[in-house]
Ligand SMILES: Nc1ncnc2c1ncn2[C@@H]1O[C@H](COP(=O)(O)OP(=O)(O)OP(=O)(O)O)[C@@H](O)[C@H]1O
């Protein structure tokens with residue numbers, strides 16, 4: 001073992017595995033996922049629906065819905081292993097050291113309590129402060145997330161806010177106990193397009209000020225391009241590609257990443273029409289032999305079918321692909337090749 | 344919001360006027376009170392005098408109005424059978440019924456909510472399953488059968504508890520209570536269980552299914568993600584959000600506890616208003632029946648009003664909505 005870093009990563013996953021036991025066998029929803037997020041860093045997580053992005057986030061905060069459970073690997077938070085902690089200890093970490101932002105702010109907030117009550121109860125669950133002090137902090141927290149007239153609006157109910165304002169409240173709740181990591185699971189998907197950019201900018205600014213690490217799950221490649229430091233691309237519960245954001249977007253190594261980029265408007269500027277990856281992601285019940293992406297891959301070769309699923313090590317820690325794309329030609333190459341096969 | 348409250352009160356008054364009409368109609372169309380009150384040996388003069396005293400020759404509207412105003416003052420006239428004021432007879436019987444109903448209601452609500460929450464949280468656990476199975480008995484057996492079974496087991500076979508009556512009561516002047524003596528308390532047990540069991544199981548099953556739904560909601564998930572203790576998540580967030588349907592059903596069930604007291608009181612010969620009513624029906628003692636009917640409807644209307652107003656207390660969205668509508 002090497003000597004520990006002076007500053008441990010805010011979050012580190014080591015070979016995380018999540019299993020879902022079902023009647024027809026055990027499904028592996030997250031398989032061998034390893035990454036680290038440094039304090040203050042933003043890791044974007046992308047992938048098609050069902051890729052295991054939310055499962056990964058839920059595993060980190062210990063809120064997997066039964067029967068899903070962590071079946072292997074380790075989760076370290078600021079150098080401390082947390083996946084082995086008991087329920088009570090994990091509860092004290094949630095909210096205090098890991099903040100969570102979910103997709104839909106309308107259903108995330110308790111409709112029957114004022115936002116002030118919800119902020120105060122969250123702070124008092126984690127910090128040793130009086131109700132009065134908590135209330136003062138709640139006002140400050142609302143001001144920080146840009147709720148106008150916070151002092152008057154603290155006693156309002158969630159239904160009295162717009163969707164964008166509600167997500168600001170949710171962010172205030174996620175950050176009110178000053179966590180060192182925020183997991184934002186599609187924080188703008190349910191919002192009006194006009195406020196999406198503001199919410200992302202807010203999240204980015206607040207986390208930068210506090211040095212909070214962020215795991216940002218999203219389908220919006222434009223958001224990733226503007227916000228994230230690094231990107232993790234997931235496919236069928238596995239890591240497909242991991243790298244610095246510009247590298248991954250401009251010089252994708254995994255054909256899946258390239259296809260994903262070519263299929264999103266923001267990332268494929270200039271392309272005349274949007275590309276679509278042929279086929280659909282396989283269900284966890286019938287994953288193919290070899291590379292899970294090979295049936296849809298325009299670059300698939302004979303060995304992709306045969307060689308057991310590749311890991312990032314196949315491409316020097318960057319892409320889980322036996323035949324990574326030529327960095328000089330990148331995504332266009334794939335798009336062209338894919339169009340060829342699709343026809 | 345005030346408009347909403349006033350409108351609901353107006354509706355309640357309307358309902359009471361209608362039930363008042365039904366109760367009043369009994370006087371005119373069910374049996375002849377004069378026949379009932381005077382024996383075989385009567386003169387025409389006796390009949391005239393009584394008709395006059397009872398106001399039976401007045402026009403319908405006048406009679407109805409005086410019935411209403413009297414009823415509002417708690418005056419339902421004289422019992423045909425006992426010749427005493429109905430109010431006095433009912434006042435003697437009411438404590439027995441109210442004490443029984445109160446114990447049953449507390450039992451039903453407290454145990455129903457507690458078991459319901461437990462069965463929802465520990466769904467699939469053996470105790471939760473046992474509670475659910477046992478609850479099937481509560482909803483499927485008729486009240487009188489439960490009463491008879493309890494009497495058979497605890498009075499006849501084991502001899503632990505009395506099978507009828509109220510035991511010793513302490514008279515406080517305006518109220519006679521069975522709470523202060525050991526025999527009074529013992530006498531309460533079987534009838535209270537009999538009366539409250541059905542309501543308890545109903546409340547429990549409702550709380551369980553509502554709670555299971557609420558516990559799967561996003562705001563509960565977010566409350567957990569905020570690191571709130573499980574107790575706060577269940578009670579403060581999930582339970583509060585199921586309060587509206589639970590209170591609705593509980594309110595109605597409280598009403599039926601008093602209404603169903605008729606059966607329980609008959610089985611256990613409990614000297615309450617339910618038993619009084621059954622006896623009154625046998626003798627066609629209309630004033631007592633009318634008073635009972637009015638009392639029950641006032642209670643139902645009152646409970647409904649409280650239930651409706653409690654929605655406003657619970658749900659801020661309804662408060663805002665009630666302010667907007669008229
Ligand atoms: N109870 C379950 N039984 C079987 N499969 C399940 C169960 N719960 C989740 N899954 C599967 O786990 C996989 C991972 O789901 P997850 O929610 O992590 O996807 P995601 O990447 O977040 O997708 P999205 O973009 O739609 O949010 C999915 O394929 C889903 O079908």
Ligand SMILES: [Mg+2]
Nearest residue numbers: 053054055185
């Ligand atoms: Mg998801």
